[in-house]
Amino acid sequence: xxxxxxxxxxxxxxxxxxxxxxxxxxxxxxxxxxxxxxxxxxxxxxxxxxxxxxxxxxxxxxxxxxxxxxxxx
Amino acid sequence: xxxxxxxxxxxxxxxxxxxxxxxxxxxxxxxxxxxxxxxxxxxxxxxxxxxxxxxxxxxxxxxxxxxxxxxxxxxxxxxxxxxxxxxxxxxxxxxxxxxxxxxxxxxxxxxxxxxxxxxxxxxxxxxxxxxxxxxxxxxxxxxxxxxxxxxxxxxxxxxxxxxxxxxxxxxxxxxxxxxxxxxxxxxxxxxxxxxxxxxxxxxxxxxxxxxxxxxxxxxxxxxxxxxxxxxxxxxxxxxxxxxxxxxxxxxxxxxxxxxxxxxxxxxxxxxxxxxxxxxxxxxxxxxxxxxxxxxxxxxxxxxxxxxxxxxxxxxxxxxxxxxxxxxxxxxxxxxxxxxxxxxxxxxxxxxxxxxxxxxxxxxxxxxxxxxxxxxxxxxxxx
Numbered sequence: 036x037x038x039x040x041x042x043x044x045x046x047x048x049x050x051x052x053x054x055x056x057x058x059x060x061x062x063x064x065x066x067x068x069x070x071x072x073x074x075x076x077x078x079x080x081x082x083x084x085x086x087x088x089x090x091x092x093x094x095x096x097x098x099x100x101x102x103x104x105x106x107x108x
Numbered sequence: 109x110x111x112x113x114x115x116x117x118x119x120x121x122x123x124x125x126x127x128x129x130x131x132x133x134x135x136x137x138x139x140x141x142x143x144x145x146x147x148x149x150x151x152x153x154x155x156x157x158x159x160x161x162x163x164x165x166x167x168x169x170x171x172x173x174x175x176x177x178x179x180x181x182x183x184x185x186x187x188x189x190x191x192x193x194x195x196x197x198x199x200x201x202x203x204x205x206x207x208x209x210x211x212x213x214x215x216x217x218x219x220x221x222x223x224x225x226x227x228x229x230x231x232x233x234x235x236x237x238x239x240x241x242x243x244x245x246x247x248x249x250x251x252x253x254x255x256x257x258x259x260x261x262x263x264x265x266x267x268x269x270x271x272x273x274x275x276x277x278x279x280x281x282x283x284x285x286x287x288x289x290x291x292x293x294x295x296x297x298x299x300x301x302x303x304x305x306x307x308x309x310x311x312x313x314x315x316x317x318x319x320x321x322x323x324x325x326x327x328x329x330x331x332x333x334x335x336x337x338x339x340x341x342x343x344x345x346x347x348x349x350x351x352x353x354x355x356x357x358x359x360x361x362x363x364x365x366x367x368x369x370x371x372x373x374x375x376x377x378x379x380x381x382x383x384x385x386x387x388x389x390x391x392x393x394x395x396x397x398x399x400x401x402x403x404x405x406x407x408x409x410x411x412x413x414x415x416x417x418x419x420x421x422x423x424x425x426x427x428x429x430x431x432x433x434x435x436x437x438x439x440x441x442x443x444x445x446x447x448x449x450x451x452x453x454x455x456x457x458x459x460x461x462x463x464x465x466x467x468x469x470x471x472x473x474x475x476x477x478x479x480x481x482x483x484x485x486x487x488x489x490x
Contacts (some may be wrong), residue, residue: 065414074417077112089281097285104275106359107289 115161153267167260305345371403
């Protein structure tokens with residue numbers, strides 16, 4: 036990701052939590068707390084884009100196929 | 109929570125409607141590259157988002173990055189190159205920026221915009237991906253037969269290809285909608301190419317204990333003689349699920365995808381693909397996607413240490429065996445008894461019995477499963 040796509044924010048965290056998180060990220064193989072935090076936010080905060088971008092017609096077409104194959108009632 | 113697709117967005121390169129009509133006409137005027145069934149399978153997988161975030165065949169920067177660092181050039185984990193090989197003769201007169209039609213048999217499967225044409229070292233590929241140059245390794249043998257140049261570029265799928273049990277194959281967008289409908293949030297994937305014995309059932313149920321649902325995901329496609337036919341695998345699993353799994357805990361769906369026998373690298377690849385299908389976890393075998401003795405025991409597990417940012421959790425559940433003292437299926441982690449009390453399940457022995465129409469013992473295979481396989485007639489690829 037290009038640096039112009041990033042923002043700098045200041046976050047106030049409990050010291051103990053921060054230290055634990057830094058340690059956890061390091062143990063998990065992340066190169067920095069920033070990298071670890073970005074990964075966590077991506078997993079937890081971001082909305083599922085795919086389903087959200089499905090049109091109602093497409094979604095109904097998929098459900099119809101799933102119904103016809105017996106995957107849903 | 110159902111995970112985001114790898115890279116954040118589920119790829120859809122299936123062209124429909126008026127755009128497809130126009131491209132089909134245009135494709136007839138384009139230079140044609142004939143592709144194998146395996147490459148056609150890659151095209152279909154790219155287009156349906158199985159390989160998200162890939163939108164086409166890899167360009168050189170991604171290819172080399174995957175080969176050497178097991179990551180795409182944008183640092184996203186990726187372990188098996190997805191590349192289109194061509195002969196210099198086929199591609200003469202074609203330059204970067206041109207469009208070509210990809211034809212399998214008599215069908216134009218897709219149109220590709222050529223972003224890059226580049227050379228590759230097949231020996232280097234084999235050494236990195238398969239960890240051997242031994243031509244007895246099926247992946248190495250196939251690699252050495254591939255063509256001399258690679259082309260990278262975006263794919264637009266115009267026509268689906270033929271494949272077995274088409275009515276049982278679901279694409280990532282479909283499983284994602286399905287899991288949401290079922291309100292499953294913790295979904296475990298199980299990769300297979302075999303009919304289930306009690307060892308498989310043990311591992312699946314161990315995982316299901318903490319999950320909302322299980323995706324049993326047999327690989328569909330090219331098989332070698334002696335492998336179970338795709339239809340038989342489905343019949344066997346349907347019998348198992350009907351008799352031995354709680355209602356609404358299992359989805360059985362086929363995955364049309366090539367098998368590489370690349371061991372640890374392919375284990376990670378299988379995980380990434382199942383993340384795209386919406387799974388939160390995947391069961392990884394001790395010798396996942398291995399063949400012969402090319403990979404060390406547990407190498408398919410330790411490789412995951414290099415990918416803390418994978419976004420799907422591997423489950424390392426030990427192989428199950430029957431313990432006469434315990435009186436059931438167990439594994440080394442939970443059974444204190446010696447080898448003399450243990451009966452290991454042999455896939456080869458099961459095949460031999462089924463081939464002769466004999467039902468394996470009940471501690472090896474459920475009788476309903478064995479019956480389904482035997483009644484299928486010839487359960488194996490000739």
